[in-house]
Amino acid sequence: xxxxxxxxxFEDFKKTRNRHSDIQITDNTExxxxxxxxxxxxxxxxxxxxxxxxxxxxxxxxxxxxxxxVGGVIIEGDIHSVTFISKEEL
Numbered sequence: 001x002x003x004x005x006x007x008x009x010f011e012d013f014k015k016t017r018n019r020h021s022d023i024q025i026t027d028n029t030e031x032x033x034x035x036x037x038x039x040x041x042x043x044x045x046x047x048x049x050x051x052x053x054x055x056x057x058x059x060x061x062x063x064x065x066x067x068x069x070v071g072g073v074i075i076e077g078d079i080h081s082v083t084f085i086s087k088e089e090l
Contacts, residue, residue: 020021024054030077031058039065039073040090048085055073055085 022033033049033056040055041048042065047058063077 020053022062023056025079028060028079029076031079031082032072034072036068036071039068044077048090049073050087050090054087055090057083057085059083078079 010068021033023034024032026032027032035052037050037052038045039049044063045059047063047065049056049058058075058079059081060077061081063075063079066074066076
């Protein structure tokens with residue numbers, strides 16, 4: 001396998017990796033999202049995020065975003081609801 005084949009395979013891998021996101025909810029107090037592209041809205045009662053294939057809106061009280069790193073975010077607070085939104089509605 002030459003370097004060009006390897007580069008093509010790596011680009012294909014990046015495209016498939018960036019189409020999905022992982023979401024983990026612990027009780028109603030913590031939410032970990034991997035694959036976050038950007039924060040659309042953020043206040044203590046509502047957070048709206050863009051993920052690779054859709055959007056997500058988190059509603060609750062005392063919501064805070066922690067550890068916004070490359071593609072990952074941790075939300076803490078009293079989570080009341082999670083709604084998935086189509087990309088067109090963002």
